[in-house]
Amino acid sequence: MLKKKIQDLMTEPGCATNQAKSASERKKGCGKQLVPGAAAGGCAFDGAKIALQPITDVVHLVHGPIACEGNSWDTRNTGTTGPELYRRGFTTDLSNMDIINGGEKKLYKAIRRVIDKHHPPAVFVYQTCVSALIGDDIVAVCRAATERMGTPVIPVEAPGFVGSKNLGNRLAGEALIDFVIGTREPTDAGPTDINILGEYNVAGEMDLVRDLLARLGIRLRTAITGDARYNDVAAAHTARANMVVCSQALVTLARKMKERWGIPFFEGSFYGISDTSEALRAIAGMLVERGADAVLLTRTETLIAEEEAKTWAAMEPYKARLAGKRVLLYTGGVKSWSVIHALQEMGMEVVGTSVRKSTEADKEKALDRLGGDEDKLVDAIAPKDMYQMFKDGRADIMLSGGRSQFVALKAKTPWLDINQERHHQYAGYDGMLELVRQIDLALSNPIWSQIRKPAPWEIEE
Ligand code: SF4
Numbered sequence: 414m415l416k417k418k419i420q421d422l423m424t425e426p427g428c429a430t431n432q433a434k435s436a437s438e439r440k441k442g443c444g445k446q447l448v449p450g451a452a453a454g455g456c457a458f459d460g461a462k463i464a465l466q467p468i469t470d471v472v473h474l475v476h477g478p479i480a481c482e483g484n485s486w487d488t489r490n491t492g493t494t495g496p497e498l499y500r501r502g503f504t505t506d507l508s509n510m511d512i513i514n515g516g517e518k519k520l521y522k523a524i525r526r527v528i529d530k531h532h533p534p535a536v537f538v539y540q541t542c543v544s545a546l547i548g549d550d551i552v553a554v555c556r557a558a559t560e561r562m563g564t565p566v567i568p569v570e571a572p573g574f575v576g577s578k579n580l581g582n583r584l585a586g587e588a589l590i591d592f593v594i595g596t597r598e599p600t601d602a603g604p605t606d607i608n609i610l611g612e613y614n615v616a617g618e619m620d621l622v623r624d625l626l627a628r629l630g631i632r633l634r635t636a637i638t639g640d641a642r643y644n645d646v647a648a649a650h651t652a653r654a655n656m657v658v659c660s661q662a663l664v665t666l667a668r669k670m671k672e673r674w675g676i677p678f679f680e681g682s683f684y685g686i687s688d689t690s691e692a693l694r695a696i697a698g699m700l701v702e703r704g705a706d707a708v709l710l711t712r713t714e715t716l717i718a719e720e721e722a723k724t725w726a727a728m729e730p731y732k733a734r735l736a737g738k739r740v741l742l743y744t745g746g747v748k749s750w751s752v753i754h755a756l757q758e759m760g761m762e763v764v765g766t767s768v769r770k771s772t773e774a775d776k777e778k779a780l781d782r783l784g785g786d787e788d789k790l791v792d793a794i795a796p797k798d799m800y801q802m803f804k805d806g807r808a809d810i811m812l813s814g815g816r817s818q819f820v821a822l823k824a825k826t827p828w829l830d831i832n833q834e835r836h837h838q839y840a841g842y843d844g845m846l847e848l849v850r851q852i853d854l855a856l857s858n859p860i861w862s863q864i865r866k867p868a869p870w871e872i873e874e
Pocket of ligand 1: 456457458477480541542543572573574
């Protein structure tokens with residue numbers, strides 16, 4: 414079953430790139446041959462855990478050796494406005510004897526224990542390499558536990574060895590569509606309910622988006638899965654529209670929700686001023702098409718005009734300082750193109766964006782925003798080449814995740830974290846202002862002029 418599921422995910426009909434392929438090319442799928450070191454960016458289990466862990470009120474139980482949980486636990490700064498249970502690490506901690514005797518009984522007992530102790534609305538059980546290889550049937554154990562304990566226990570079949578982190582994200586979406594979404598009927602479903610898919614509430618930035626939506630009278634039923642509650646995810650099928658933020662991860666889920674419940678979806682981004690405005694327009698348009706009051710359209714335009722004017726005015730002092738600065742964007746997925754626009758709006762030049770983790774659709778969008786300059790789409794850059802790039806002064810700042818920061822810092826070049834470990838909110842209009850403020854702070858930090866000077870012992874008398 415898992416093999417079939419993975420094959421289906423590799424030929425996703427909702428993906429425009431896949432549709433553009435010939436029949437024989439499509440048959441080959443979109444999976445990439447894994448190379449040594451590929452899991453350094455996370456295995457499939459890690460991807461599934463990342464995608465589901467932001468559901469804040471459930472127990473996330475890892476069925477495997479303790480190291481798998483250690484690998485994935487709390488590595489992302491996804492915020493909550495309520496329950497804290499998701500921050501706890503739970504694992505069955507499989508050891509040698511479990512590998513010989515099987516770990517199903519241990520898993521069942523662990524499920525009972527966490528339900529008795531924490532009374533969660535649901536338990537998510539994650540398959541890992543070891544439990545999959547010894548043949549533990551987590552689907553059967555979860556089914557038995559659900560029936561006997563009366564709490565939904567959700568199997569997440571994404572053992573690390575099946576592929577990349579991205580595949581794990583998508584398998585997490587499969588777990589939600591197979592076992593969660595559509596299992597609760599809310600009493601308060603309304604004509605302006607939406608879901609946001611692929612949004613993980615990094616640094617708590619959903620607050621900024623939720624506020625904009627609330628001012629328009631739009632209710633976020635749930636994000637999948639940032640700051641989500643189990644019952645809201647289970648009722649996500651009652652929303653009137655879906656916005657997909659990270660298409661690479663959850664487009665299959667969006668497509669299946671459209672087929673099953675008729676929920677239309679669009680891809681958008683809340684990074685950058687014009688992208689935020691476009692996203693709000695698209696949400697309002699979809700809701701009105703599905704029966705919401707047409708006054709929503711004018712309300713949306715009024716809010717956009719107010720917010721854009723306010724944000725541009727607040728950014729004016731930064732614009733003068735940042736215009737012309739060159740940025741190397743070394744991230745992936747949706748950020749490989751959405752952040753480009755945000756930077757260009759400030760008059761900054763993007764000298765390169767990494768598309769090593771991007772889909773073909775992401776690459777096309779990035780290329781479009783870079784004026785068709787293919788040289789600026791970069792794959793992985795070897796650390797020594799990146800170092801040389803900074804040494805030669807070809808970029809003034811790097812925006813990336815924490816892992817590549819040391820190359821920039823070693824070359825005495827400013828660096829700003831825009832990935833999951835960051836502590837600043839960059840979504841929406843206020844988030845854009847914060848991003849610009851942080852870039853300005855990084856560039857104008859007096860440390861750079863200090864450390865670029867020769868050390869006292871390097872100066873000849
Ligand atoms: S699931 Fe497999 S690849 Fe992933 S951390 Fe565990 S053992 Fe390693």
